[in-house]
Amino acid sequence: MLILRCPYCGICADETELTPGGEAHLTRFGPGSTDEDFEAYLFLRQNPKGVHIERWCHTCGCGKWFHAVRCTATLEIFGTYSAQNLRPPPDIIEAIKIRRPDWGGFHK
Amino acid sequence: MSNAVSVLGGAGFSGIIRVVDAGVTGMITLRGDLACPKIAGAVKATVGVNLPQARNITQNGHNGAGWMSSDELLLTCPYEEACTKVEKLEEALKGEYFLVADVSDARARFTLTGAAVREVLAKGSPADLSPGAWPVGELRRTRLGQVAVAFWLRDDITAELVCFRSLGKFVWDWLNVTAGDDVPGYF
Ligand SMILES: [Zn+2]
Numbered sequence: 476m477l478i479l480r481c482p483y484c485g486i487c488a489d490e491t492e493l494t495p496g497g498e499a500h501l502t503r504f505g506p507g508s509t510d511e512d513f514e515a516y517l518f519l520r521q522n523p524k525g526v527h528i529e530r531w532c533h534t535c536g537c538g539k540w541f542h543a544v545r546c547t548a549t550l551e552i553f554g555t556y557s558a559q560n561l562r563p564p565p566d567i568i569e570a571i572k573i574r575r576p577d578w579g580g581f582h583k
Numbered sequence: 584m585s586n587a588v589s590v591l592g593g594a595g596f597s598g599i600i601r602v603v604d605a606g607v608t609g610m611i612t613l614r615g616d617l618a619c620p621k622i623a624g625a626v627k628a629t630v631g632v633n634l635p636q637a638r639n640i641t642q643n644g645h646n647g648a649g650w651m652s653s654d655e656l657l658l659t660c661p662y663e664e665a666c667t668k669v670e671k672l673e674e675a676l677k678g679e680y681f682l683v684a685d686v687s688d689a690r691a692r693f694t695l696t697g698a699a700v701r702e703v704l705a706k707g708s709p710a711d712l713s714p715g716a717w718p719v720g721e722l723r724r725t726r727l728g729q730v731a732v733a734f735w736l737r738d739d740i741t742a743e744l745v746c747f748r749s750l751g752k753f754v755w756d757w758l759n760v761t762a763g764d765d766v767p768g769y770f
Pocket residue numbers: 481482483484485486533536537538539
């Protein structure tokens with residue numbers, strides 16, 4: 476059972492109160508983009524075994540979308556942060572590096 | 584004017600706690616920047632209570648202001664007053680970025696009374712409802728069974744629960760089943 480702290484209301488919500496939103500920090504390619512970019516935006520994901528940055532929604536709580544970083548292999552949570560961030564904030568990056576020194580970092 | 588009736592017409596049930604359909608209730612959704620002083624002023628002038636802290640509800644009789652999220656309040660009042668309170672809020676907040684809506688007829692409200700009130704709610708919610716984690720006056724939005732609800736404690740043995748009216752019968756049935764069963768003794 477995942478338990479994520481919602482950065483908006485502060486509740487430590489278990490996953491039955493949450494809705495998963497998949498990989499975070501995607502760049503949206505819409506009308507006018509190339510077929511390759513549009514396909515990648517719609518369908519292609521990193522799907523790593525290890526550190527994964529995701530979007531979650533506190534559906535049965537305050538209703539807000541937020542970001543969470545977790546390990547897909549162990550379900551360890553490295554932190555959560557608000558949706559107003561375009562990249563993981565420094566304290567989250569630090570928290571990941573402490574636990575996963577070999578992590579490749581956030582690339583955008 | 585139509586005759587307003589609540590979802591279960593004021594029905595009541597007694598088990599390990601007492602469950603009552605609390606009747607029609609004025610409920611107003613107010614969205615906007617809660618840090619904006621004009622919002623606090625408008626709420627105070629309209630329902631007569633201070634803005635709640637995060638996750639709390641401030642109440643004075645029928646009137647109250649509950650924190651639903653960082654940009655949303657649930658205001659409660661007598662059913663008949665909701666309409667004029669909406670107009671008052673719209674007037675007071677003119678020029679601000681906000682949204683206000685009378686949701687009274689879209690909601691149901693139940694009052695749960697009894698020493699086992701935490702125990703009953705904890706049977707269907709993943710929220711930590713132990714006395715240390717869920718104090719009197721804290722509004723908890725969560726789920727009960729499969730549906731979204733919000734509840735708060737008026738005092739140690741009295742909880743108020745609100746949900747969508749369309750789910751009112753389900754919540755009523757759920758409360759009847761669980762309140763008709765044993766006290767689980769979680770806390
Ligand atoms: Zn939340």
